Amino acid sequence: MAFVNLQNVTYKYPLTKTPVLQNINLQIQEGEFVSVVGPNGAGKSTLCYTLAGFVPHFFKGEISGSIEVAGMESSKSTLDEWVMNVGLAFQNPFNQISGAKYTVFEEIAFGLENTGVPRDEIKVRVDEAMRLTDITDLADRSPYSLSGGQQQRVALTSILVMQPKLLVLDEPTSQMDPIGTREVFSVIRKLAEGGMTVVMVEHKMEWIANFADRVIALKDGQILLEGKPNEVLTSDVLAENGFGLSRYTSTAREAKKQGLWKKENLPVTLDEAVKGFKK
Amino acid sequence: MHERLSFYVKRDSVIHSLNPLTKVYLTLSLILITFTSPWYWTPHLLVLIAIIPLGLIGKVGVEFFKAAIRLILPAAGFLFLMQAFFQPLGEDVIFKFYFLDVTQESMMFAFRNAMRVFVMVSAFTFLLLTTHPSELMSDLSRRGLPGQFAYVIISTLQILPQMQAKAQTIIAAQRSRGLDTESSFLKRMGLLTPLIGPLVFSSLAEVEERAIAIEARGFTSKRPKTSLHQIPDTKFDSTLRGVLILLVILSIALKLWLS
Numbered sequence: 001m002a003f004v005n006l007q008n009v010t011y012k013y014p015l016t017k018t019p020v021l022q023n024i025n026l027q028i029q030e031g032e033f034v035s036v037v038g039p040n041g042a043g044k045s046t047l048c049y050t051l052a053g054f055v056p057h058f059f060k061g062e063i064s065g066s067i068e069v070a071g072m073e074s075s076k077s078t079l080d081e082w083v084m085n086v087g088l089a090f091q092n093p094f095n096q097i098s099g100a101k102y103t104v105f106e107e108i109a110f111g112l113e114n115t116g117v118p119r120d121e122i123k124v125r126v127d128e129a130m131r132l133t134d135i136t137d138l139a140d141r142s143p144y145s146l147s148g149g150q151q152q153r154v155a156l157t158s159i160l161v162m163q164p165k166l167l168v169l170d171e172p173t174s175q176m177d178p179i180g181t182r183e184v185f186s187v188i189r190k191l192a193e194g195g196m197t198v199v200m201v202e203h204k205m206e207w208i209a210n211f212a213d214r215v216i217a218l219k220d221g222q223i224l225l226e227g228k229p230n231e232v233l234t235s236d237v238l239a240e241n242g243f244g245l246s247r248y249t250s251t252a253r254e255a256k257k258q259g260l261w262k263k264e265n266l267p268v269t270l271d272e273a274v275k276g277f278k279k
Numbered sequence: 280m281h282e283r284l285s286f287y288v289k290r291d292s293v294i295h296s297l298n299p300l301t302k303v304y305l306t307l308s309l310i311l312i313t314f315t316s317p318w319y320w321t322p323h324l325l326v327l328i329a330i331i332p333l334g335l336i337g338k339v340g341v342e343f344f345k346a347a348i349r350l351i352l353p354a355a356g357f358l359f360l361m362q363a364f365f366q367p368l369g370e371d372v373i374f375k376f377y378f379l380d381v382t383q384e385s386m387m388f389a390f391r392n393a394m395r396v397f398v399m400v401s402a403f404t405f406l407l408l409t410t411h412p413s414e415l416m417s418d419l420s421r422r423g424l425p426g427q428f429a430y431v432i433i434s435t436l437q438i439l440p441q442m443q444a445k446a447q448t449i450i451a452a453q454r455s456r457g458l459d460t461e462s463s464f465l466k467r468m469g470l471l472t473p474l475i476g477p478l479v480f481s482s483l484a485e486v487e488e489r490a491i492a493i494e495a496r497g498f499t500s501k502r503p504k505t506s507l508h509q510i511p512d513t514k515f516d517s518t519l520r521g522v523l524i525l526l527v528i529l530s531i532a533l534k535l536w537l538s
Contacts, residue, residue: 049491088495095485098434099437100413100429100437106413
């Protein structure tokens with residue numbers, strides 16, 4: 001059975017008129033790295049909240065269909081149980097800082113204290129997590145004194161340290177520079193190879209193509225397209241539906257119209273573009 | 280770098296290594312004794328035998344002195360003047376100031392009250408200088424204070440400076456678009472009103488996200504919580520707390536007995 005299994009999920013927030021998610025069917029295997037793309041208002045964040053249990057346990061509203069993650073069934077479990085299995089980090093790093101802690105080290109330890117991990121183990125795990133995301137040098141700084149990109153790393157580390165089985169990330173690199181983005185993607189790739197299941201909303205198409213196993217294109221609360229990154233991210237359906245394509249895809253698309261791109265498939269990354277144009 | 284709302288000064292002293300609750304007891308008992316002791320000179324004596332030595336032992340003498348000069352003495356001084364002039368006590372007029380009589384009794388009365396306030400504010404200052412707020416809160420939650428309550432206190436201390444910084448940003452942004460900052464006070468207040476909306480509403484919107492973020496980290500988890508820092512609580516702490524309680528009881532008893 002799939003690790004994540006959504007069947008006909010339709011969800012409406014209490015104050016919206018139309019459903020934000022419509023008939024979502026989604027299966028994800030354990031250890032898979034899935035990326036979600038889509039224009040603003042497509043329901044990406046709501047999908048993240050659903051996977052992390054916040055829909056319907058935190059946000060009320062109307063929900064139908066069945067949601068199963070890591071053997072838990074949404075209607076038969078509590079948010080407390082979900083939190084132990086699913087980690088959620090989202091876009092705005094500033095709001096993810098608890099405000100209860102004075103140093104980055106304490107901030108990362110917050111989740112472990114709350115879930116009753118013994119003191120010695122907390123220290124080991126926080127150290128380990130900070131090494132993983134390369135923020136050991138920030139340990140004694142105040143979380144509020146950091147830059148946006150550094151805060152995002154702290155937010156990500158604060159979730160990773162809880163060792164979730166499913167990691168849900170909503171644009172976790174939006175405020176990072178290209179080097180930071182690459183590092184975070186590599187770390188997540190490594191974790192997925194180690195067995196962690198990852199769902200990541202992201203706009204940076206080149207990175208998705210390089211790292212993700214599968215891409216889901218979401219529009220108006222429905223899954224428009226699903227498949228291997230290179231197929232989905234270069235598809236005409238995406239271009240016609242107002243998704244942002246990678247600059248290499250856009251360039252090659254234009255070039256193809258003028259007969260300058262000879263290959264069948266369009267590129268997503270710089271490497272692919274270079275190879276394609278050389279031929 | 281944002282400033283945070285904390286007076287804590289990190290030092291290595293006997294006082295700093297006391298249990299935070301012991302320091303709260305110390306502060307409260309100083310205040311209670313000051314206000315209940317029947318003996319006139321108690322507040323003055325406490326400054327000499329408790330407040331000043333504690334500041335020195337806690338190695339926060341300089342910070343304490345600064346706070347005293349800037350904040351505590353002016354407040355106590357003002358109180359002294361008000362009470363000396365306006366207390367209709369006694370007959371023994373020392374001097375007249377227009378229609379106001381200053382008597383020896385009113386002077387004495389004012390002096391004691393000013394000293395009481397001085398001790399009270401000093402004791403709190405001393406507590407704030409030597410106790411880290413998060414240490415105090417985690418000690419209290421360990422003793423059964425609800426986690427939510429501790430969170431509200433600590434996060435307010437941290438988030439207020441953030442809101443202040445945000446208000447500055449909004450004002451700077453408006454100023455760069457021609458907000459009037461030179462005209463009369465009342466007119467400027469009127470112009471600032473529209474800025475309050477965005478500040479309040481954006482802060483409210485943040486609350487939901489922050490709630491999700493801490494919930495995702497098991498904030499309301501039913502599991503028994505642990506704490507990263509081991510907070511010292513020695514035999515000496517509990518003995519000291521016992522002694523302090525006894526002193527307070529003694530002071531109140533004396534007051535009741537003598538009056």
